[in-house]
Amino acid sequence: MGWILPIIIIVFWQISSLKGFIPSDWLPSPFEIVQTIYSMAMTGELWGHVLITLLRVLIGFLIGATIGTLAGAITGYSQTTKKLLDPLLQSLRNIPSMAWVPLFLLWFGIFEESKIILIATGVFFPVYLTLSSGIEQVDKKLVEVGEVFSLTAKQQIIRIIMPAAFPSWITALRNGLGLGWMFVVAAELMGASQGLGFLMYDAQQTSRANVIIACIVLFAILGKFSDWILASVGRYILRYQRS
Amino acid sequence: MNEESPVNQKENRSVKLSINSLSKTYQVKGEEITVLSDINLEVYEGEFVAIVGGSGCGKSTFLRIISGFIKDYLGTARINGLNIYAPGRDRGFVFQESRLFPWLTVEENIGFGLQNNSKKHSGKIEELLTLVGLTNFSKAYPHQLSGGMAQRCAIARALINHPEILLLDEPFGALDAMTKVTLQEELLKIHEKDKTTTILVTHDIEEAIFLADRVIVMTPRPGRIHKIIPVNLYHPRNRNESAFVEIRKHIYNEFFTSPKQEIEYSI
Numbered sequence: 001m002g003w004i005l006p007i008i009i010i011v012f013w014q015i016s017s018l019k020g021f022i023p024s025d026w027l028p029s030p031f032e033i034v035q036t037i038y039s040m041a042m043t044g045e046l047w048g049h050v051l052i053t054l055l056r057v058l059i060g061f062l063i064g065a066t067i068g069t070l071a072g073a074i075t076g077y078s079q080t081t082k083k084l085l086d087p088l089l090q091s092l093r094n095i096p097s098m099a100w101v102p103l104f105l106l107w108f109g110i111f112e113e114s115k116i117i118l119i120a121t122g123v124f125f126p127v128y129l130t131l132s133s134g135i136e137q138v139d140k141k142l143v144e145v146g147e148v149f150s151l152t153a154k155q156q157i158i159r160i161i162m163p164a165a166f167p168s169w170i171t172a173l174r175n176g177l178g179l180g181w182m183f184v185v186a187a188e189l190m191g192a193s194q195g196l197g198f199l200m201y202d203a204q205q206t207s208r209a210n211v212i213i214a215c216i217v218l219f220a221i222l223g224k225f226s227d228w229i230l231a232s233v234g235r236y237i238l239r240y241q242r243s
Numbered sequence: 244m245n246e247e248s249p250v251n252q253k254e255n256r257s258v259k260l261s262i263n264s265l266s267k268t269y270q271v272k273g274e275e276i277t278v279l280s281d282i283n284l285e286v287y288e289g290e291f292v293a294i295v296g297g298s299g300c301g302k303s304t305f306l307r308i309i310s311g312f313i314k315d316y317l318g319t320a321r322i323n324g325l326n327i328y329a330p331g332r333d334r335g336f337v338f339q340e341s342r343l344f345p346w347l348t349v350e351e352n353i354g355f356g357l358q359n360n361s362k363k364h365s366g367k368i369e370e371l372l373t374l375v376g377l378t379n380f381s382k383a384y385p386h387q388l389s390g391g392m393a394q395r396c397a398i399a400r401a402l403i404n405h406p407e408i409l410l411l412d413e414p415f416g417a418l419d420a421m422t423k424v425t426l427q428e429e430l431l432k433i434h435e436k437d438k439t440t441t442i443l444v445t446h447d448i449e450e451a452i453f454l455a456d457r458v459i460v461m462t463p464r465p466g467r468i469h470k471i472i473p474v475n476l477y478h479p480r481n482r483n484e485s486a487f488v489e490i491r492k493h494i495y496n497e498f499f500t501s502p503k504q505e506i507e508y509s510i
Contacts, residue, residue, distance in 0.1 A: 141342050148310065148336045148401075149356040150329070159355075163346045240346050240384040 028210040033217060036210040050218065053184055053195040056112070057226070060119025061180045065173055067120070068127025072172065075128075076135025077161070086132075093125045097186045105190065115187035122183030126175035134168020135161060167241075170234035174227055181223040259440040260286040260309065260408060265318035267304055277465035278304045282318070284459065284468065286408075289438040293455035295448055295494065301466025302444045306412050309442065310336050322407055332356065335401030335439075337411045341393035343385040343400075350381040353399045371399040374433055391422035395429065402439065411443045415450065427453055431478060448494050452487060453480050460497045470497050 010030050016022050017029030024032065040046035071089070075082040100118055108114035138161050146160045188197020196215045203211035265282040268275050278301040286292050294302045307313045308320055311330035320327045322334070330336075343352045354368045372378045375395040385393055394414060401409060411430075415423045427450055434441055434454075445451055451458045452474055462469040472494060476486055 141338070141340065142344060144312070145336075145338075145342050145344075145355075147312065147330045148334070149404075150331055160344070163344070166346070238346075240348075241386065 025207065025209060028213065032210050033213050036214040037218065040211075040214070049194055049196050049199050050222070053188065053197065054222065056115055056119060056187065056195065057177075057180050057184050060116045060184070061123050061177055063116065064120035064123025064180065065127050065176050068124040068172070068176060069131060069169070071124075072128045072131030073135060076132040076165070077157070082132065082136075089125070089128060093129070097122055097183050101186060101190050110191050115184075115192065118187045119180050119183045122179040123176040126179050127172045130172035130175055131165065131169050134172065135165045137168075138164040167234070167238055170230065170238070174230050174234075177226055177230060178223070181219065181226075185219065256287040256289065258285050259288045259290070259322065260284070260442075261319075261321045261324075262309075263319045265305075265308065265316060265320055267301070267308065267313065267316045279308075279316070280465035280467045282466075282468055284471075286440060286442065288440055290457070291434055291441045291443070291455045292457050292459060293443045293445060293451035294459045294461060295445055295451045296461030296466070297446065297463055297498075299466070300461040300463040302461050303412055304466065305461075306410050306442065306444050309408070310334055310410050332358075332404040333407040335404070335406035335409045337394070337397050337401045337409070337414045339413045339416045341385070341390075341397040343388075343393055343396055345385050348382050348384055349377055349388070349396050352385065352396055353403060355400055356403045367403065371402060374402075374436065375399045375429065389422075390418050391426055394418065394426060398430065398433065402433075402437070405437075406439060409439045409441045411441065413445055414443070416446070423450070428479070430454060435478065448491055449482060452490050452494070453482060458490075458494060460494060462498075472497075 013022075013027075014030050017024060017027070017032075022029075028036075037046070071085065075085055097118070100121060101114075104114040104118050108117055142160055142164055143156060146156045151159060184195070185197045185200075188195040189201050192198040192201075196218055200212050200215040203209075203215070262282050262284040265279060266277065267279040268277045270276075278299075282305065294305065296302045304313065308316050309322075309327060311327050311334070314328060343349075344355065347355065350368050350372065353371050354364060357364050357367075368381075369378075372381050375398055377392060377395055377399070380388065380392065385396070388396065398411075398414070414430075415426050418426065431454055433439075443451070443454060448458075455474055458472045458474060459468055460470045460472065461467065472490065474480075474490060476484075476490075480487055482488075
């Protein structure tokens with residue numbers, strides 16, 4: 001069902017472009033966009049950009065997700081730590097991504113560090129928030145079963161809290177990854193010499209609408225695909241939830 | 244009360260659980276509320292005791308003291324002469340909800356309480372699977388089980404360490420009437436087989452009479468033991484038999500005639 005509307009739009013868009021209703025330097029036809037991606041892939045121009053963007057997202061995601069997981073786990077488990085950390089993190093969370101950029105450029109320079117730290121910052125917050133509340137909401141009744149069997153605190157964490165909070169951790173990572181993709185664009189629009197975001201910026205300077213839209217499409221595909229990988233891994237590990 | 248007088252050699256049996264002048268109060272908004280007042284009880288080895296009473300009579304609190312969840316009580320509570328101060332593997336606990344771990348299979352859930360999951364225990368798990376009739380579901384996950392099956396699994400899990408005492412807190416309260424009767428029969432079978440000392444808390448008078456050697460009637464505000472009624476009937480008991488019905492009437496009357504007590508209960 002979800003496919004019907006996009007297909008209708010694409011067909012309508014393609015026909016309008018062919019009939020000349022839409023100027024192609026303003027909005028190129030779907031066919032032209034596919035062709036743009038294809039030719040960029042053929043000349044090899046595309047791969048460098050895709051690769052560097054993927055690497056930035058991956059490294060930023062790994063750093064942000066690791067710190068977010070630690071912070072989420074600690075604050076979810078200990079109310080004292082939550083009371084200490086949460087108000088500060090909650091207020092930092094509301095700072096828009098672009099607001100960090102000048103500061104990070106100043107602190108970490110215009111090269112990779114500032115970009116990766118920006119992405120990691122974006123990933124950190126949803127991972128932290130989702131996991132923290134996920135652990136907090138672990139069914140106390142299950143924890144009580146652990147008490148019946150005299151589990152130590154460490155056993156409680158490993159045998160009950162971690163598996164019980166696992167579904168929310170997967171959700172946390174997916175949310176984080178989504179934010180990672182948003183932040184990589186911000187990072188690359190600011191001053192990069194490579195990457196899909198840079199390619200978009202460059203295409204805008206040279207008025208190549210087809211390249212801009214091609215990049216948007218690629219971002220959509222890469223974002224969706226990386227989320228699908230995470231979701232599939234999660235589904236595989238959580239297969240006990242389904243019949 | 245009736246002619247039949249089977250297995251009643253309590254005198255020769257050792258005391259498993261002894262409760263002396265047990266009281267429990269809660270502080271609610273500066274006010275002191277007594278949930279349990281001066282409870283005295285001895286439960287013998289292998290005995291099946293049921294505690295009935297309306298809501299607020301403290302029967303669940305009583306069970307949670309024995310389980311070790313509640314530590315700040317007055318008086319003494321001892322198992323085999325040792326004071327209860329924390330939860331332990333010598334007590335099995337079955338809750339109203341099955342509380343199975345959704346990420347573990349039936350057999351993994353049953354084996355959860357084992358000290359170390361070595362291979363030599365697999366025989367133990369298998370034995371319990373047979374006992375509760377879940378052999379064919381050993382590899383199933385909790386969401387694939389019916390309510391009754393989940394509760395059987397929970398009972399097996401509670402028995403894994405050969406507990407000194409099995410504690411059941413309204414274990415069949417959430418089941419439909421038919422499943423409930425089947426599980427009561429199962430529980431009886433299990434008790435007859437391994438003779439674990441069992442304390443069942445329930446609001447179902449009939450269930451208490453069907454299963455227990457003695458029925459303890461509790462009244463609320465403050466929660467105290469109102470009467471202890473022995474059930475000297477052979478198993479399996481027939482719920483429609485006159486002696487059974489007589490005991491039921493007797494217990495009902497204990498509730499209705501207790502003076503100045505508002506009692507909410509259901510069967």
